[in-house]
Amino acid sequence: MTRVKHAPSSLKRRKKTLKAAKGGEGARSKLLxxxxxxxRKGMIYNYIGRKKKKRDFRALWIxxxxxxxxxxxxxxxxxxxxxxxEKVELNRKMLAELAANDxxxxxxxxxxxxx
Numbered sequence: 313m314t315r316v317k318h319a320p321s322s323l324k325r326r327k328k329t330l331k332a333a334k335g336g337e338g339a340r341s342k343l344l345x346x347x348x349x350x351x352r353k354g355m356i357y358n359y360i361g362r363k364k365k366k367r368d369f370r371a372l373w374i375x376x377x378x379x380x381x382x383x384x385x386x387x388x389x390x391x392x393x394x395x396x397x398e399k400v401e402l403n404r405k406m407l408a409e410l411a412a413n414d415x416x417x418x419x420x421x422x423x424x425x426x427x
Contacts, residue, residue, distance in 0.1 A: 326344055329344065329347050329348055329351055330342075330344070330347050331353045332347075332354075333347035333348075333350050333351050333354075336350050342404065352395070369405075372403060372408070373404040373405055373407070373408035374388065374404060374408075376408040376411050376412050377391070377404065377407050377408050378409050378420050379411070380411030380412075380415070381411075382423070384418075384419060385420050391422065391425070394425035394426065395425055397425070398425045400421070400424075400425065402421075407421075
């Protein structure tokens, strides 16, 4: 039986890892072992970051809605409770957009739910 060498696949795998580690400082982008660690860690941070981004944006939207509600003399929690009571199905992203860019529409919305 003939001997099988894995040079092409090994080189491809190494090249792929080093390409993913590109831009790292020092050994992290040059040496295979440290590059592997850097890439693995980077993927973990990437995954965590995608989840964190959602939390951060929700917090931003809530802060914008809160500021607009306070300007109208009500609180965020009372406003959201009133919206749910009136069965208005606008998500926080859209409410924040209204609060920031279309204040007249937001005022009408507050009057509509009678906070």
